[in-house]
Amino acid sequence: xxLEPRLADxxxxxxxxxxxxxxxxxxxxxxxxxxxxxxxxxxxxxxxxLGNLVVGLAAGTGAYVALNAVWQFRLFDIGYHWWxxxxxxxxxxxxxYAFHRLSHRSRFWWAAHINHHSSQHYNLSTxxxxxxxxGIFDWVLWLPLALVGFPPAMIxxxxxxxxxxxxxxxxxxxxxxxxxxxxxxxxxxxxRVHHATNPRYLDRxxxxxxxxxxxxxxxxxxxxxxxxxxxxLVRNIGTFNPLRIALHEWVAILRDLRQARSWHERCVxxxxxxxxxxxxxxxxxxxxxxxxxxAAALPVHPSTSSG
Amino acid sequence: xxxxxxxxxxxxxxxxxxxxAAVWLTGGARRVRLDRALALRRLxxxxxxxxxxxxxxxxxxxxxxxxxxxxxxxxxxxxAGDRVAVRHLxxxxxxxxxxxxxxLLIETGDFTHGRFALRLPGEAARWASxxxxxxxxx
Numbered sequence: 001x002x003l004e005p006r007l008a009d010x011x012x013x014x015x016x017x018x019x020x021x022x023x024x025x026x027x028x029x030x031x032x033x034x035x036x037x038x039x040x041x042x043x044x045x046x047x048x049x050l051g052n053l054v055v056g057l058a059a060g061t062g063a064y065v066a067l068n069a070v071w072q073f074r075l076f077d078i079g080y081h082w083w084x085x086x087x088x089x090x091x092x093x094x095x096x097y098a099f100h101r102l103s104h105r106s107r108f109w110w111a112a113h114i115n116h117h118s119s120q121h122y123n124l125s126t127x128x129x130x131x132x133x134x135g136i137f138d139w140v141l142w143l144p145l146a147l148v149g150f151p152p153a154m155i156x157x158x159x160x161x162x163x164x165x166x167x168x169x170x171x172x173x174x175x176x177x178x179x180x181x182x183x184x185x186x187x188x189x190x191x192r193v194h195h196a197t198n199p200r201y202l203d204r205x206x207x208x209x210x211x212x213x214x215x216x217x218x219x220x221x222x223x224x225x226x227x228x229x230x231x232x233l234v235r236n237i238g239t240f241n242p243l244r245i246a247l248h249e250w251v252a253i254l255r256d257l258r259q260a261r262s263w264h265e266r267c268v269x270x271x272x273x274x275x276x277x278x279x280x281x282x283x284x285x286x287x288x289x290x291x292x293x294x295a296a297a298l299p300v301h302p303s304t305s306s307g
Numbered sequence: 308x309x310x311x312x313x314x315x316x317x318x319x320x321x322x323x324x325x326x327x328a329a330v331w332l333t334g335g336a337r338r339v340r341l342d343r344a345l346a347l348r349r350l351x352x353x354x355x356x357x358x359x360x361x362x363x364x365x366x367x368x369x370x371x372x373x374x375x376x377x378x379x380x381x382x383x384x385x386x387a388g389d390r391v392a393v394r395h396l397x398x399x400x401x402x403x404x405x406x407x408x409x410x411l412l413i414e415t416g417d418f419t420h421g422r423f424a425l426r427l428p429g430e431a432a433r434w435a436s437x438x439x440x441x442x443x444x445x
Contacts, residue, residue: 012315019322023329030333038388039327039335046323053319120390125326230352236392238385238420251418281397291355 010160049128063139076149196229199292340368
């Protein structure tokens with residue numbers, strides 16, 4: 001099997017722009033007297049980004065070989081046309097939506113994705129807090145695109161485009177964009193919701209480029225200025241060590257598996273919704289939201305309602 | 308990143324150095340200091356069902372221990388850079404409690420933050436007895 005020649009790597013091309021935009025955001029937030037950046041948090045995010053690039057060298061090659069292998073059995077010869085680039089823009093983005101939703105709803109996938117949510121800050125450096133372990137297996141979800149007939153080089157290129165697009169939405173410096181853009185595209189406002197731990201925002205807005213998928217599949221929530229986003233994890237980590245950030249959920253899974261009493265429990269600990277437990281020691285995002293909704297629905301006692 | 312082209316590694320490394328210098332120069336090395344109000348606010352956000360009782364704040368403002376109003380495990384609120392994090396400390400989660408005069412050292416199995424040191428003048432011994440690991444407390 002000969003591998004298709006690759007297209008340019010959008011991420012590699014965008015690195016200088018990433019650096020300049022982070023510096024610009026630091027200057028802007030400083031001028032606004034906001035504390036957007038903290039030294040150790042930023043260092044951890046950048047170390048995660050660098051590690052992701054290094055791991056991506058090996059994992060990316062494996063993924064590319066797999067895409068080429070599947071492409072040998074393609075159903076259609078799509079080839080390189082203007083319309084095929086348009087088509088893959090949507091097809092890859094839908095794949096990303098599925099991947100991202102799975103990454104929040106199954107603990108095995110969450111273990112690789114959690115580090116991206118582990119900062120309590122929300123700034124452009126947070127975008128670079130990327131996984132070290134996901135690249136080993138997450139490409140599996142992109143194989144159907146090769147089977148349909150999209151050239152592997154085009155798939156990898158579009159994955160890069162999506163990653164570059166998602167960089168600039170990790171900011172508080174932009175509030176809301178014009179309504180037609182907010183309706184169709186993933187924006188800083190929509191993605192702030194995704195990174196927030198407020199019960200109303202948990203596990204929402206999985207979009208990569210187009211927010212349309214969330215609107216279509218019922219996972220969209222708009223940012224509410226009355227409920228400002230609190231960023232991070234339901235149970236925030238207390239470390240800036242990149243290795244611990246990258247591996248902590250895998251370690252937690254291993255500990256749970258050691259204590260599991262049956263295969264059912266092992267499967268739940270490995271694949272079920274993050275936060276599932278058999279002793280009530282932690283809660284899933286669904287349980288947190290349900291609890292919050294119950295509390296919000298409680299009638300206010302007349303004696304305590306007046307000011 | 309292209310392994311054949313070292314520039315593709317040098318640019319991110321140079322960028323990281325530049326960004327960290329900019330963050331440091333703009334006051335990014337700050338650290339939050341816990342007070343009662345901040346500890347209670349974060350406790351309410353992170354452990355909404357926890358009814359706070361007595362509280363002891365570390366002399367450096369790096370952590371706060373909070374006992375529940377109605378028994379059960381304690382909560383600890385601790386500083387992580389300019390933010391804080393919260394843990395529910397059940398006795399079974401605690402592997403070791405060491406008392407060194409006014410200094411209380413608590414060790415848990417938490418992979419991301421498993422060691423807490425608090426200076427609690429006049430209060431350390433009482434909190435140590437509250438937190439004794441399960442097997443020794445019995």
